[in-house]
Amino acid sequence: MITNTYFLLYVENPMASADFYSRLLDKQPVQASADFTLFILDSGIKLGLWSRQVVKPEAQASAGCGELGWAVDSREAVDELHQHWRALGITIVQPPTAMGFGYTLLALDPDGHRLRVLYLTVG
Numbered sequence: 001m002i003t004n005t006y007f008l009l010y011v012e013n014p015m016a017s018a019d020f021y022s023r024l025l026d027k028q029p030v031q032a033s034a035d036f037t038l039f040i041l042d043s044g045i046k047l048g049l050w051s052r053q054v055v056k057p058e059a060q061a062s063a064g065c066g067e068l069g070w071a072v073d074s075r076e077a078v079d080e081l082h083q084h085w086r087a088l089g090i091t092i093v094q095p096p097t098a099m100g101f102g103y104t105l106l107a108l109d110p111d112g113h114r115l116r117v118l119y120l121t122v123g
Contacts, residue, residue, distance in 0.1 A: 005045060007068060010052040010059045011111045017049040020110050023088050063112035070117050075103045081117050090115075 011017040018029050018037040031038040037049040047068075052059055072078055078096050082105050086092060093114075094106035104118040 006048060007045065008048040008050055009063075009068075009109075009111070009113050010055055011049045011109075011113075012052060013110075014049045014051050016110060020090075021047065021049065024085070024090065024109075024115075063109075064114055067106075067114040067116045070115075072117060072119050075119050078103050078105050078117050078119050081105060 009017075014035060014037040015032065018032050021037075021039060022028055025039060025041070027039060029037045029039050035051045035054050039047040039049075041047060072081070075096075082092065082096050085105075085107055091108040092105070093108055094104070096103060096105050100122070102118050102121040104116060107115045107117075109115060
């Protein structure tokens with residue numbers, strides 16, 4: 001059985017991205033260097049930020065080809081995160097919006113990676 005335990009994002013500057021994600025997640029990385037930074041999320045999943053200049057083999061995709069997602073338990077939680085992220089100066093590309101799968105918000109990190117918060121209304 002395979003269990004998903006890591007998400008890796010290729011970033012321009014892992015230390016700058018670490019600062020961004022520290023504010024976003026309200027937690028400090030467990031490892032931080034010029035080439036790689038690692039967070040352990042409350043769920044136990046690890047988020048790695050790897051310098052795109054050193055990743056081997058070289059990454060071919062660019063930011064925006066996928067999304068990191070966080071499910072929340074209410075529409076109000078989406079709205080609260082929207083206000084919090086705006087206060088942090090995070091780029092919001094889709095304010096809270098009702099869509100076919102639920103109520104959602106979309107933001108970008110400094111490298112253009114898409115960050116989605118959603119309250120699922122379908123199963």
